[in-house]
Amino acid sequence: MKSFNPFQGFRYFLERLFVRGTFYQFLVMAAVIGMVSLAGGLLVYGSGDQDTGLLGEIWWAFLRLSDPGYLGDDEGLWRRSVSTVLTVGGYVLFLGALVAILTQWLGRYMRSLEKGLTPVRMRHHIVILGWTDRTLPLIRELWLAEGRVKRFLSRMGGPDRLRIVVLAEDLQPELAAELRTDPVCKKYINSIILRSGSALNNEHLNRAACLHAAAVLVPARTYEYTGGVSSDVEIIKILLALNSQASEAGLALPYVVTEIQDTKKVLIARRAYHGPLEVIDGNSFVSRMMVQNLRNLGLSLVCLELFNHGIGQNLYIHRNSFFDGKKVGQIRMGFSRATFCGIVRKCESAFTPFLNPPASMILQGDDALVLLARDYESAKIFTTSEQREDPEMASLSERSLQPEPQQQSVLVVGWSHKIPELLREFSSYTDTLYDIRIFSSRPVEERLQILKESGFSDHENFCSHLLGEVTSEEAWRTLDLSSYHSILMISSDRLSSGEEADARTMAGYLQLEALLKNTDHRPQILLELSDPNNRRLLGSRRGEMMISPLLLSHLLVHVALRREILAVFHVLFRASGPEITFRSLEHYGLPAGPYSFDALRRHAWNQGEILLGLFSGAEKEDSSGTLILNPDHKVVLHLKPHDRLVVIGTQLKMMKGELCT
Template structure:
């Protein structure tokens, strides 16, 4: 055994005290100050200094150590030498070390406060578990839903909205992002950040999940091949919330959870016994993409309905305020809204009727689905003139028709959503699709992922091409002009959404060069991951879908009105209600028809008129006009289309 020196032992003991925190550091400094004062006092006593006792000499040394002002009062060379050494030691030990310890302690405390480690003491707030690319659009939706939010706050008997966001590492940079985000700005003070992960039980307690009026669990991106996926984290978070509620005997909060893999839906429901709505994010975007292929131009409608900003949204009104009215009578009393249908209670949810007969009578337990620009437009307005009652019969199914040949789709890129996209193509049994996927990801890996997702029920002819669409020669060999539709998907294998979108936009510009060489131009759909990039391609000829904004809107609005989830599922899924474009010549419209006349003519076929799709963009760069004023003349051109809600 090697011998230890005495100095090493002292250093080790001092080190162990210093690392224990500011309190122990101050104690060590106090001990050093006491030792220096004791030595200084003992040094001046033998030389005849006028001290009554040892304590008086030590006090003299302590004063010189802590205050340089006493230095001029000393007499004698030795006394002056000792006091000078004490004063210099005071600068180093007393002032320097003490101030450094206190400064570091204060900085550490401020850092801890900024990290958000203190539990919140709120009730009836809204909790968002995770800081992802969807968090900012989600907060914008919640803060911007004035009418819907007002009803939500009244329901939970609170007057002020409080949002608590659990971030893995809360920081001042995130606060700055909140303040600079359009739609939040000064409202950032209503958002409280706390540090932690959704899979940590103490972090869930830190944001007071059990006292929240709603808990939103958005999906987070993970590296490809990771064993811990977002769905795994969601299940763990739900299990932790349920366990805390059992331990404390508290009621479970309402949860809106996003899952990436729709097959995990039964697992999510088993993990959480409380009230919950599950939003399948990947399946939702896949459904929108496929419907957009069936109805080119539909993305602009969904971007208006499912993103924040100006335009129309879907609202749900309770039947308790509308009881004994028919849908026709309700529509006549809401001149600035469009009645889409009704929800009736079922055993474990709701039956959706969209469109519904105008003779359908509303019961107190029903819910009415409306389209309006603001929540206030779904409320009665005594100053408005009632509209004539429009009779709508039972809706008739009108299927989408393609030519007998298969519809060829080219998918450029790869992400976790592609297997869900192929599955959605397969759900349209009466239509034939051929899908070619171009990506640098090895073809066996892609085939394996699609096989895991769909099993042996794959009905779509799917070919895999290993190529980089960023290289012009490789993209040219694929032959983009030979396809009916081209989809540019945003990669989830890059470090950030900005990088993925940069690659997608460069690929789009390169694709435009090839498409401009002539031939029939295919339909082009581009998916983006970062909402900040939506304005970069002004005047583009593709249809753009911003996945995080769409999913964020769905999560936020379902949290405020949970019945909206079944409405969107019915609207997006094959076999339910569907938004379609129709030729005006399919209807007996007079030459000068306004929107009210259009509603009446369309209702005669059991459908609901939603608006008009113009062949040329308006001053705002949009083709779509939803819910125009009833007395507005349409002035339809031969290339314009009517937007209707029907049963497919």
């Protein structure tokens, strides 16, 4: 051990003073300047005017130390020499040190202001907890849904001005730069407030004023993990923290919308929060959308409109006491600029949708209509008709979507945490027997262990595993691609970012495209991506694309602004019950030719279905073509033989427990 060094001890003492802050740094420099002034006064004491005492000489030294303008006023070699040393030392001690301290203090203060550590003072705003791959699309979608946001804020008792507060754990200048470069967000940059802090910290939550918010959105993380804690566990901790905050402050809990990736933790999240809460089962919903897209070619274009605000048609929830006691068949023809899709009924504490209901169904007091329209004002337009109610000719057995059981082989390329839910969704369909092959570089033993831990044991009956590198041409050549009806390419969640996952997925897609180029076999291809910016990289290549984070961001916004819509989408994209599908003209016994939309939807009603629009221009059974949803009801559409009708049909297999009176 080294012996004690007095100099090191003194330096340690100075360090402890400097780290205490700017005030102590000023005290140290004042002490140093005082000692230098004392030394200078002692050195020149007695060399000047005899009437000047020691205090006068010390003041003389301080003036030379602090103001270089006195340098030429002294007489005598000795006083001039000391004055010169003091003046030069003053540049370092008085000017240099003090300017350095002030500069550092000002820099620290400005950086602290940039970090957003001050709690916001506002009410009826929307809070987003965390900056993930969903956050920027969330903000963008909120601004695009301006009309819905105003109605939502009005229902919450607040002003119709949207203000968004984002609590980001690592608030870097790059986040603000992303907002300024986004074509939508940059227009409203002054209404987007960034705060720094962790949503897991109770004190940090106060910075976003969560308890005074109209809604709190908690998006999940896909690729970023810290400390081995999953996104779902963090979200549950956030819900508990909000409970604790509200209890301590004696305030009501805010409305929270969040995404849970693991289906088994959805119930835990509901138990963790005692206020109004909507939980989106992320993996389950994305899996449903994937299977539905494989079952119905072109569905991705329909979903693109339904989920995106500002693009075409959207689903709206509309309540009007005028419809109480009326039958569905009496009102569905009255909407001249919207398409009636069903109703949402509140049963106890839950919302139960009835999509494609029978014409004889009677509306009750709290029922809300589900309408497809361009905007909310169009959805409200209703014209009372004197004509008798529209009949429904199809019986229940005729209106069911019950094709003969068929077999389909599906190649799933890649691996992610969604695979167990995806297999569970495939197995839930009784009209199709799926043969699933999973092609991935992940060891088969690990896959089987994950499936076992997920609690899904039926996968052995219809799922097998293939081992290979998805970016390797040799591995692809070992596959018999002609035996597959559909190929689903999954974005991997094992990589550090969505960009890397998409690069790997697109490399595999290009290998697949090259192998299929010289063959007559054309399986349906569904490509899952993580970054919306990568959509345009593939151009107009064949196949359909699904961007999961973007889809979930849109769903979070829809649910935040209208709670009932989650139940509607939940019913619309599941294995049994209502389903968006495509019908050929032959299915309705119609020849090609001119038809008004009103006439076509009457044909659909006669078959027990609801017509949503037209998919035209597709020469083959693929996703190419033009989608027209909810056109002008009086316009004449010139249908060609390959055109398909977009409808909502209902499978016969319905859960009886869904009906409530």
